[in-house]
Amino acid sequence: xxxxxxxxxxxxxxxxxxxxxxxxxxxxxxxxxxxxxxxxxxxxxxxxxxxxxxxxxxxxxxxxxxxxxxxxxxxxxxxxxxxxxxxxxxxxxxxxxxxxxxxxxxxxxxxxxxxxxxxxxxxxxxxxxxxxxxxxxxxxxxxxxxxxxxxxxxxxxxxxxxxxxxxxxxxxxxxxxxxxxxxxxxxxxxxxxxxxxxxxxxxxxxxxxxxxxxxxxxxxxxxxxxxxxxxxxxxxxxxxxxxxxxxxxxxxxxxxxxxxxxxxxxxxxxxxxxxxxxxxxxxxxxxxxxxxxxxxxxxxxxxxxxxxxxxxxxxxxxxxxxxxxxxxxxxxxxxxxxxxxxxxxxxxxxxxxxxxxxxxxxxxxxxxxxxxxxxxxxxxxxxxxxxxxxxxxxxxxxxxxxxxxxxxxxxxxxxxxxxxxxxxxxxxxxxxxxxxxxxxxxxxxxxxxxxxxxxxxxxxxxxxxxxxxxxxxxxxxxxxxxxxxxxxxxxxxxxxxxxxxxxxxxxxxxxxxxxxxxxxxxxxxxxxxxxxxxxxxxxxxxxxxxxxxxxxxxxxxxxxxxxxxxxxxxxxxxxxxxxxxxxxxxxxxxxxxxxxxxxxxxxxxxxxxxxxxxxxxxxxxxxxxxxxxxxxxxxxxxxxxx
Numbered sequence: 001x002x003x004x005x006x007x008x009x010x011x012x013x014x015x016x017x018x019x020x021x022x023x024x025x026x027x028x029x030x031x032x033x034x035x036x037x038x039x040x041x042x043x044x045x046x047x048x049x050x051x052x053x054x055x056x057x058x059x060x061x062x063x064x065x066x067x068x069x070x071x072x073x074x075x076x077x078x079x080x081x082x083x084x085x086x087x088x089x090x091x092x093x094x095x096x097x098x099x100x101x102x103x104x105x106x107x108x109x110x111x112x113x114x115x116x117x118x119x120x121x122x123x124x125x126x127x128x129x130x131x132x133x134x135x136x137x138x139x140x141x142x143x144x145x146x147x148x149x150x151x152x153x154x155x156x157x158x159x160x161x162x163x164x165x166x167x168x169x170x171x172x173x174x175x176x177x178x179x180x181x182x183x184x185x186x187x188x189x190x191x192x193x194x195x196x197x198x199x200x201x202x203x204x205x206x207x208x209x210x211x212x213x214x215x216x217x218x219x220x221x222x223x224x225x226x227x228x229x230x231x232x233x234x235x236x237x238x239x240x241x242x243x244x245x246x247x248x249x250x251x252x253x254x255x256x257x258x259x260x261x262x263x264x265x266x267x268x269x270x271x272x273x274x275x276x277x278x279x280x281x282x283x284x285x286x287x288x289x290x291x292x293x294x295x296x297x298x299x300x301x302x303x304x305x306x307x308x309x310x311x312x313x314x315x316x317x318x319x320x321x322x323x324x325x326x327x328x329x330x331x332x333x334x335x336x337x338x339x340x341x342x343x344x345x346x347x348x349x350x351x352x353x354x355x356x357x358x359x360x361x362x363x364x365x366x367x368x369x370x371x372x373x374x375x376x377x378x379x380x381x382x383x384x385x386x387x388x389x390x391x392x393x394x395x396x397x398x399x400x401x402x403x404x405x406x407x408x409x410x411x412x413x414x415x416x417x418x419x420x421x422x423x424x425x426x427x428x429x430x431x432x433x434x435x436x437x438x439x440x441x442x443x444x445x446x447x448x449x450x451x452x453x454x455x456x457x458x459x460x461x462x463x464x465x466x467x468x469x470x471x472x473x474x475x476x477x478x479x480x481x482x483x484x485x486x487x488x489x490x491x492x493x494x495x496x497x498x499x500x501x502x503x504x505x506x507x508x509x510x511x512x513x514x515x516x517x518x519x520x521x522x523x524x525x526x527x528x529x530x531x532x533x534x535x536x537x538x539x540x541x542x543x544x545x546x547x548x549x550x551x552x553x554x555x556x557x558x559x560x561x562x563x564x565x566x567x568x569x570x571x572x573x574x575x576x577x578x579x580x581x582x583x584x585x586x587x588x589x590x591x592x593x594x595x596x597x598x599x600x601x602x603x604x605x606x607x608x609x610x611x612x613x614x615x616x617x618x619x620x621x622x623x624x625x626x627x628x629x630x631x632x633x634x635x636x637x638x639x640x641x642x
Contacts, residue, residue: 030098044094051203056210124205184453241289304325305323346407491514494509
């Protein structure tokens with residue numbers, strides 16, 4: 001029965017036999033003069049070579065470098081052995097002699113041909129830079145270029161289905177712009193201060209940009225089954241570590257200096273990349289230090305396919321994860337085969353060291369991992385029982401930082417897994433209030449551009465007397481307003497309205513008390529922060545702690561709407577005040593009303609009648625859809641039995 005996974009022609013369904021989109025990955029590398037300081041060892045080159053070595057043969061790719069001008073370093077085209085050889089040679093020409101940092105022109109040149117969306121392609125731009133937008137000695141020219149990137153280029157690329165993944169190398173990079181470019185297109189953003197980390201960052205972005213099959217690697221051991229036609233093993237090395245070795249299932253030892261003629265072993269700064277066609281079936285061992293970023297990628301006709309993952313979500317969001325096995329391009333649906341396979345999601349939380357200016361925080365493995373079973377029984381998140389698609393709901397209980405998700409399918413004869421990292425954001429905006437020399441307060445709000453579309457954002461503050469003031473946008477993507485000093489010690493509410501990068505409307509209220517902190521400095525303490533929630537219903541307010549309600553879900557796969565949690569109890573004094581106000585309002589209505597209105601039986605009866613008619617219509621439509629689906633499944637089963 002186990003062998004049927006690899007030879008049975010009737011164990012799959014033709015319903016999902018659609019051609020996979022081809023990954024088109026375009027790489028843009030900064031070669032400005034400042035790279036002499038930020039990448040003195042020119043580690044951009046080996047990181048690019050690793051990316052090239054991992055690139056699957058069905059993908060398309062190209063490499064550009066830029067300073068003042070943009071140059072096509074490796075011609076865009078289909079990834080072949082000849083393309084890889086040419087890219088390896090061209091990687092040696094990466095330099096640090098550019099005079100400017102023309103990010104605008106780099107994005108324009110590299111995105112040619114991406115005017116309209118194309119479902120047959122997965123489009124990805126990887127942008128590596130260490131600086132700000134710098135096209136001229138005139139600061140106004142640079143500011144205008146930056147605005148065109150945010151207001152024109154990024155929206156156009158998003159509309160064309162392009163994900164922009166950004167790497168800010170150095171503290172001088174425009175991290176806000178990089179985060180905004182990634183966020184607006186649901187790409188990935190990393191801020192790294194050390195070029196030594198580039199290889200691992202490139203690996204994580206590569207996994208987001210391409211659909212590659214991997215097998216689990218536990219304690220440096222992995223299993224190869226007979227459906228695997230090719231394998232590529234990536235092993236990271238630290239300085240001073242001994243030579244990497246591979247132990248085959250028949251106990252033979254491979255090394256960089258000694259391996260079979262048909263094996264390709266590439267060794268570069270910090271890593272080994274080993275490729276072998278028709279690898280021996282059985283358990284293999286990597287004789288090297290264990291590293292969480294080591295990978296075993298395979299070419300096989302038995303694949304694990306998952307739904308699309310978002311890259312950025314907000315605390316409180318939830319999303320549905322789906323997975324299925326595909327054999328020879330078709331979804332496996334045979335029950336007697338799938339009952340041998342376990343589908344699970346492993347959630348691995350990462351701790352984080354926060355950075356300012358919207359830079360990505362440094363993440364560390366904190367060892368916390370949980371496991372959740374995925375089901376195909378038609379219950380919960382699963383839409384249709386026994387269709388070969390397994391589902392589970394993922395809830396973001398982690399307030400901030402990176403979360404690693406691994407979906408794994410395991411049977412007695414094979415294992416497959418897919419990994420993805422998601423960044424969780426604790427808040428959609430950063431607020432800061434300072435008291436000026438004249439006693440007035442300056443309120444500043446910096447929206448998270450990786451979550452919100454910049455040109456859709458508007459911010460107002462409601463003062464204690466009920467009046468409102470609109471915040472003005474500064475050139476540095478902050479909004480500000482000056483508040484009178486007579487409001488010292490009183491509460492103001494900041495309302496932020498905009499659109500999330502998933503095109504969902506967004507509304508959040510922040511409550512703050514205008515009071516100088518006990519430390520005597522000019523920064524004001526945060527008394528309360530309201531929950532964020534969709535435009536309807538209104539945002540829930542909490543007066544005791546920071547709190548975030550669930551909001552609309554960002555991933556492109558269908559997910560259920562999340563619900564905002566119940567508000568916390570209010571403080572006693574405020575509660576009495578609101579109760580008195582409510583009673584006064586009721587008294588006012590009684591005095592001015594002529595009499596109590598009677599119960600409107602006619603309106604109520606009409607509502608009931610209309611509701612019953614609507615339920616009958618919906619029931620009929622549902623019954624017809626069910627009959628149609630049942631007939632379709634019966635027909636497909638009959639064809640499979642034939």
